[in-house]
Amino acid sequence: MQVRQSIHSDHAKQLDTSELRREFLIEKIFERNTYTITYSHIDRIIVGGVMPVEGSVSIGDEVGKQLGVSYFLERRELGVINIGGPGQIVVDDTTYDIGHEEALYVGKGARQVEFSSLDSDKPAKFYYNSAPAHTTFPNKKITLAEASPQTIGDAATSNRRTINKFIVPDVLETCQLTMGLTKLEQGSLWNTMPCHTHERRMEVYFYFDMDDETAVFHMMGQPQETRHLLVHNEQAVISPSWSIHAGVGTQRYTFIWGMVGENQVFDDMDHVKVNELR
Numbered sequence: 001m002q003v004r005q006s007i008h009s010d011h012a013k014q015l016d017t018s019e020l021r022r023e024f025l026i027e028k029i030f031e032r033n034t035y036t037i038t039y040s041h042i043d044r045i046i047v048g049g050v051m052p053v054e055g056s057v058s059i060g061d062e063v064g065k066q067l068g069v070s071y072f073l074e075r076r077e078l079g080v081i082n083i084g085g086p087g088q089i090v091v092d093d094t095t096y097d098i099g100h101e102e103a104l105y106v107g108k109g110a111r112q113v114e115f116s117s118l119d120s121d122k123p124a125k126f127y128y129n130s131a132p133a134h135t136t137f138p139n140k141k142i143t144l145a146e147a148s149p150q151t152i153g154d155a156a157t158s159n160r161r162t163i164n165k166f167i168v169p170d171v172l173e174t175c176q177l178t179m180g181l182t183k184l185e186q187g188s189l190w191n192t193m194p195c196h197t198h199e200r201r202m203e204v205y206f207y208f209d210m211d212d213e214t215a216v217f218h219m220m221g222q223p224q225e226t227r228h229l230l231v232h233n234e235q236a237v238i239s240p241s242w243s244i245h246a247g248v249g250t251q252r253y254t255f256i257w258g259m260v261g262e263n264q265v266f267d268d269m270d271h272v273k274v275n276e277l278r
């Protein structure tokens with residue numbers, strides 16, 4: 001388990017490229033036949049990926065030990081979105097078929113969560129976020145058709161995109177976790193510009209659907225103290241509450257956002273005008 005400490009904005013603005021990457025970028029989300037796990041002290045979000053190719057993978061009991069509990073979800077909830085081939089997730093006695101761009105919410109208290117792929121030539125890639133939880137809400141599979149879509153932006157400003165809200169109060173109840181998948185249209189390169197912060201929630205962005213030649217310049221920092229991170233395919237960025245989070249790709253891409261914190265109000269954003277950015 002990788003641990004990332006919280007970071008003050010006054011400290012973050014002094015960092016050079018490699019230090020910014022060490023604090024905010026998660027470079028490897030998927031590894032064959034295992035899971036990755038990064039534990040952030042910011043709102044205690046856990047971020048990672050599970051990529052079962054041959055056989056199944058569970059997020060093991062040693063994670064429970066590191067969290068000071070007896071199993072992973074004893075005091076946590078989990079959101080998963082599959083960006084790979086068809087897969088299955090077994091939660092205790094129930095099996096969920098989770099296809100490409102389908103999601104599963106697992107409530108606090110699930111003891112066994114086991115991931116597998118249906119075709120080892122096209123393995124599932126389960127991206128996940130997990131957050132501390134105070135009660136148990138029912139497990140639920142969410143298809144793309146059941147997600148709440150919002151298409152915004154304009155081709156003329158290169159930011160036409162659909163925000164598919166999978167794990168949000170309109171779709172199901174969770175303790176604090178919200179997650180969704182934003183798809184840029186062909187020719188659109190910018191996400192979340194004009195940008196925003198939300199003091200009341202932190203956010204994690206996971207960029208994918210990119211070839212080896214593509215990079216996203218992810219914008220971060222306080223609105224008047226911006227920095228950028230060069231992000232490649234299947235890498236994630238931790239965005240503290242004080243930071244903007246926006247990006248522009250050298251080609252189109254897709255990303256998953258996940259938020260935890262004080263509220264679950266998607267539109268509760270402190271918008272920043274482009275001419276106010278520095």
Ligand SMILES: O=C(O)C(=O)C[C@H](O)C(=O)CO
Pocket residue numbers: 161163182191192193198203245257266269
């Ligand atoms: O394309 C976008 O804009 C987003 O997907 C924005 C994120 O969902 C976000 O930052 C929510 O606070």
Ligand SMILES: [Zn+2]
Pocket residue numbers: 196197198203245
């Ligand atoms: Zn945001």
